Amino acid sequence: MNQNVTTGYKKSDIVRTRLLDTAEELFAERGYFGVSVRDITERASLRNASVNYHFASKEMLFMAVIDRRIEPLAQIRTERLHAVDVSPTRPQSSARHIVDSFAGPMLDFAGGDSPGWKNYCILIAHLAVQKIWTDNVVSRKYDEHAHKFIDALHATFPGASAYRIQCCFQFLLSTTLYAVCDNKRLDTLSGGVFQSVDVKRLKEPFLDFVSSGIVSTAQETK
Amino acid sequence: MNQNVTTGYKKSDIVRTRLLDTAEELFAERGYFGVSVRDITERASLRNASVNYHFASKEMLFMAVIDRRIEPLAQIRTERLHAVDVSPTRPQSSARHIVDSFAGPMLDFAGGDSPGWKNYCILIAHLAVQKIWTDNVVSRKYDEHAHKFIDALHATFPGASAYRIQCCFQFLLSTTLYAVCDNKRLDTLSGGVFQSVDVKRLKEPFLDFVSSGIVSTAQETK
DNA sequence: CTAAATGTGAAACTATTGTTTCATATCAGA
DNA sequence: TCTGATATGAAACAATAGTTTCACATTTAG
Numbered sequence: 001m002n003q004n005v006t007t008g009y010k011k012s013d014i015v016r017t018r019l020l021d022t023a024e025e026l027f028a029e030r031g032y033f034g035v036s037v038r039d040i041t042e043r044a045s046l047r048n049a050s051v052n053y054h055f056a057s058k059e060m061l062f063m064a065v066i067d068r069r070i071e072p073l074a075q076i077r078t079e080r081l082h083a084v085d086v087s088p089t090r091p092q093s094s095a096r097h098i099v100d101s102f103a104g105p106m107l108d109f110a111g112g113d114s115p116g117w118k119n120y121c122i123l124i125a126h127l128a129v130q131k132i133w134t135d136n137v138v139s140r141k142y143d144e145h146a147h148k149f150i151d152a153l154h155a156t157f158p159g160a161s162a163y164r165i166q167c168c169f170q171f172l173l174s175t176t177l178y179a180v181c182d183n184k185r186l187d188t189l190s191g192g193v194f195q196s197v198d199v200k201r202l203k204e205p206f207l208d209f210v211s212s213g214i215v216s217t218a219q220e221t222k
Numbered sequence: 223m224n225q226n227v228t229t230g231y232k233k234s235d236i237v238r239t240r241l242l243d244t245a246e247e248l249f250a251e252r253g254y255f256g257v258s259v260r261d262i263t264e265r266a267s268l269r270n271a272s273v274n275y276h277f278a279s280k281e282m283l284f285m286a287v288i289d290r291r292i293e294p295l296a297q298i299r300t301e302r303l304h305a306v307d308v309s310p311t312r313p314q315s316s317a318r319h320i321v322d323s324f325a326g327p328m329l330d331f332a333g334g335d336s337p338g339w340k341n342y343c344i345l346i347a348h349l350a351v352q353k354i355w356t357d358n359v360v361s362r363k364y365d366e367h368a369h370k371f372i373d374a375l376h377a378t379f380p381g382a383s384a385y386r387i388q389c390c391f392q393f394l395l396s397t398t399l400y401a402v403c404d405n406k407r408l409d410t411l412s413g414g415v416f417q418s419v420d421v422k423r424l425k426e427p428f429l430d431f432v433s434s435g436i437v438s439t440a441q442e443t444k
Numbered sequence: 445c446t447a448a449a450t451g452t453g454a455a456a457c458t459a460t461t462g463t464t465t466c467a468t469a470t471c472a473g474a
Numbered sequence: 475t476c477t478g479a480t481a482t483g484a485a486a487c488a489a490t491a492g493t494t495t496c497a498c499a500t501t502t503a504g
Contacts (some may be wrong), residue, residue: 031352033255037492047453052493104440122351129347130253131404143411150411167418167427170408178396181351184391189365189372194388205389205439215437216428234481259462274463386496
């Protein structure tokens with residue numbers, strides 16, 4: 001039998017996926033430099049040479065991890081964005097929809113039961129504060145996708161300056177990325193009131209905060 | 223001459239400071255694991271053994287870098303916080319003052335002309351997304367300091383639940399940390415409209431966003 | 445079934461990591 | 475100026491990093 005009948009996948013693809021999953025998990029935990037190839041292969045119960053065989057290098061494996069979920073995430077976001085009508089007549093509601101389209105999928109994943117997506121969200125948050133990976137193909141893909149949301153913000157607030165809209169997006173991005181990475185700091189800080197694991201509960205306050213923050217930033221209320 | 227008359231510092235302290243400054247700079251650029259001891263000593267034009275001599279280990283040097291500016295930053299923030307009166311009668315204004323007390327110093331430093339403080343702010347942003355350094359002495363010091371601001375939020379919004387207040391603080395923290403680290407991503411994204419280097423310009427929109435976000439999150443408007 | 449392509453296993457390789465050593469040089473306080 | 479303490483310089487240390495090699499096993503496609 002040359003192929004697995006039940007799954008339809010080649011055996012080598014199983015190893016590839018296993019490497020991607022484990023790498024995703026570890027990179028999310030400790031970041032790119034905090035993880036060695038041997039850390040990955042040991043947790044995956046594989047030989048360390050498998051990384052170089054299947055992905056040529058550690059860096060290429062990292063890129064593959066990032067790349068794997070770029071399009072799916074972008075598509076989910078875009079679908080949500082297109083499903084709602086953004087217009088200047090109802091700025092509050094439009095802003096909330098835009099925020100939900102952008103952050104919603106990530107929050108859902110982070111609070112969902114797919115460990116892969118959960119790790120991926122945390123990983124993206126890591127990337128945001130590191131300068132190293134900024135000007136590669138991956139980041140360019142994200143930028144292209146981000147423009148759709150910036151355009152939506154412009155459509156909702158036609159009177160706002162380009163700078164203010166850009167600020168709105170930065171704030172949306174920062175709150176989203178931070179919300180998905182549970183670093184347990186605020187858990188102990190709050191004495192149990194706040195639980196970073198419970199992302200579902202965070203969603204309502206999150207939408208309240210960001211959408212009304214955007215409204216007042218775009219309208220430049222003083 | 224056993225001491226430098228003009229500065230009053232020992233020569234060894236100059237080396238110590240040089241190591242701290244360079245380490246701060248590099249850790250801000252690439253994170254803890256992305257920097258080697260030799261990277262630091264080479265940029266500082268020192269022998270690599272100097273790190274172990276003056277700070278025992280790379281990790282202790284890192285801790286020393288963090289520790290150096292903890293108290294000064296905390297003091298500046300606390301002073302600003304005590305300088306304003308927070309009360310439930312003027313929630314909008316109180317919230318803005320709290321946000322300014324917390325984020326203001328960091329934004330000022332990030333936009334100021336002290337490269338040391340600038341690097342430090344970025345470094346703190348790195349720490350936030352990494353789990354590794356969460357339960358150490360340093361983080362405990364920060365937590366203690368954070369409570370003052372959470373208390374101030376409680377005083378401003380006595381009707382808000384403890385959870386909502388905690389959310390407000392998370393959002394304040396995330397926007398602040400992200401605002402200080404210029405990763406140039408949004409610069410290219412905006413085609414020059416947004417310039418992450420110009421933190422001074424960001425301050426007004428920042429205060430607009432976070433303070434009104436907090437107000438509506440705490441008041442739980444639906 | 446058979447032959448070519450592909451993947452695995454175990455080890456080794458080279459470069460780099462953080463750290464240590466110790467003789468020498470410099471400094472601090474009397 | 476003298477003496478113990480402290481710092482430097484150059485080299486080496488053991489451990490770990492990413493990667494490569496190659497004989498062997500397995501899978502793929504005709």
